[in-house]
Amino acid sequence: MLVGTGRLYTAVAVGGFRRYATYRTATAAGVFTNTVFGLILAYVFMALWDEKPHLGGYDQAQALTYVWLSQALLKAMATMGGGFEDELIERIRTGDIAIDLYRPADLQLWWLSQDAGRAMFHLLGRGAVPLAFGALFFELALPADPLTWIAFLIAVALGTVVSFSLRYLVALSAFWLLDGAGVAQMSMIAGVFCSGMLLPLNVFPGALGEVVRALPWSSLVQGPVDVLLGTADPLGTYAFQASWALGLLTLGRLIQSVATRRVVVQGG
Numbered sequence: 046m047l048v049g050t051g052r053l054y055t056a057v058a059v060g061g062f063r064r065y066a067t068y069r070t071a072t073a074a075g076v077f078t079n080t081v082f083g084l085i086l087a088y089v090f091m092a093l094w095d096e097k098p099h100l101g102g103y104d105q106a107q108a109l110t111y112v113w114l115s116q117a118l119l120k121a122m123a124t125m126g127g128g129f130e131d132e133l134i135e136r137i138r139t140g141d142i143a144i145d146l147y148r149p150a151d152l153q154l155w156w157l158s159q160d161a162g163r164a165m166f167h168l169l170g171r172g173a174v175p176l177a178f179g180a181l182f183f184e185l186a187l188p189a190d191p192l193t194w195i196a197f198l199i200a201v202a203l204g205t206v207v208s209f210s211l212r213y214l215v216a217l218s219a220f221w222l223l224d225g226a227g228v229a230q231m232s233m234i235a236g237v238f239c240s241g242m243l244l245p246l247n248v249f250p251g252a253l254g255e256v257v258r259a260l261p262w263s264s265l266v267q268g269p270v271d272v273l274l275g276t277a278d279p280l281g282t283y284a285f286q287a288s289w290a291l292g293l294l295t296l297g298r299l300i301q302s303v304a305t306r307r308v309v310v311q312g313g
Contacts, residue, residue: 061162101247113179117172210293241267
């Protein structure tokens with residue numbers, strides 16, 4: 046039974062990967078956009094670190110590495126949305142979610158598997174080229190030790206689960222709001238500001254820096270990048286990410302149960 050269940054969700058993940066792999070023009074456009082935006086940020090960071098060397102505990106090479114890694118992770122982590130949540134919100138709004146709830150598959154695991162496939166494609170399809178471009182034209186502090194890269198990929202995997210958990214809660218809000226666009230917009234703003242996508246969270250001063258680093262969004266970019274740069278303890282980062290993932294997944298499951306009972310009662 047467990048083998049069959051595992052095969053089901055593996056197939057869903059593979060399907061998610063293949064689904065996004067079909068959008069070749071959009072992927073190429075995304076690679077171009079990430080590369081251009083990376084160039085803009087790189088020169089801004091160079092000017093900033095010329096004025097304030099070792100800002101946030103990074104030297105200039107580490108700061109530039111941060112720029113290109115954040116661009117590599119941008120779409121994989123869906124810090125600005127654009128994942129499964131729009132489709133799930135629409136299914137809730139139209140009532141098609143009732144069909145999903147009666148399927149012999151767990152709703153949360155189904156969407157998590159699909160989102161894992163999406164994240165994997167974007168990490169390879171949209172993340173690798175901007176990072177390679179940055180490494181070719183800028184002096185980056187990329188590690189040579191393969192174990193460091195493995196530690197980074199583990200942090201990325203945990204970060205994608207945290208990202209999914211946040212966006213799953215956003216989608217579930219549509220059970221009560223019917224239109225989750227407003228919540229999705231607020232989540233996008235929080236993701237951009239609190240993940241470290243535009244500026245390392247280590248640069249944020251005082252209490253503000255402590256707060257944003259303690260929020261779940263820091264698991265998306267700041268955490269994985271610091272693992273690769275060697276400025277954070279991998280085990281501590283994993284524990285932080287796993288705690289948020291477990292808590293948010295549990296909350297999502299509880300809200301899903303309440304919403305399911307509501308749909309069953311209304312359907313009955």
